[in-house]
Ligand SMILES: Nc1ncnc2c1ncn2[C@@H]1O[C@H](COP(=O)(O)OP(=O)(O)OP(=O)(O)O)[C@@H](O)[C@H]1O
């Protein structure tokens with residue numbers, strides 16, 4: 001449903017941030033984009049609803065090529081909502097409720113519907129009660145939640161979130177991951193960039209790895225975390241539970257037969273299997 005075809009993008013003549021990126025995300029998937037600082041993740045995301053126009057290549061949504069006139073952009077932005085990496089780039093209204101209402105108001109919805117959506121979106125990100133607060137009085141993590149609520153209130157089919165858990169406290173990270181899972185179960189296609197490798201295997205159907213403006217890997221978390229050369233090129237690490245089992249194998253002779261747990265749930269099963277054998 002969302003396809004990026006051979007996108008190239010330069011910020012200035014001598015620096016190409018995207019060097020020909022192609023990827024496909026199917027309806028209902030939840031995918032993660034991984035890559036080190038400066039790899040081009042944010043640059044790529046800003047192409048997904050036409051904030052940036054590529055120098056070369058195209059973006060397709062439901063088979064339709066993204067065009068850059070005002071009318072087409074408005075249509076595509078109803079389908080694809082982007083939560084920016086830095087909430088200060090997103091939030092600008094004098095109060096939280098006005099900010100979250102901005103998108104739905106632009107859709108021409110009734111005041112009542114807008115009010116309902118603002119209430120709904122703030123509740124889902126755990127920010128009910130902050131309606132009248134000035135955004136600049138919020139903490140970083142609270143701003144992030146409000147920015148997410150602003151996109152949620154648009155009820156997009158595809159949500160693109162650029163490092164949504166950065167700056168959240170540990171419980172906030174867990175809560176947000178759970179929220180994204182729920183939204184995905186409700187049918188929203190979700191694309192996120194993140195550095196939190198421990199969480200990726202819990203939710204991602206597919207993982208893309210970007211290095212210096214080029215996609216060097218695509219696959220399930222199991223595929224990607226089993227390829228040391230990709231991990232090294234992208235400054236990535238395996239999830240901490242995976243590292244534990246790699247060490248148990250290397251240092252204590254437990255044979256994992258190439259099947260390393262990626263999540264706590266998988267690790268529990270593996271421990272029980274190992275203990276039952278011994
Ligand atoms: N506005 C800009 N003008 C010039 N160069 C830019 C601009 N924004 C980003 N770049 C450059 O483009 C490259 C890709 O940046 P981008 O922000 O897309 O990386 P990223 O993968 O999102 O990194 P991070 O993990 O730090 O968020 C970097 O080398 C960066 O310096």
Ligand SMILES: [Mg+2]
Nearest residue numbers: 041042085162
């Ligand atoms: Mg970025």
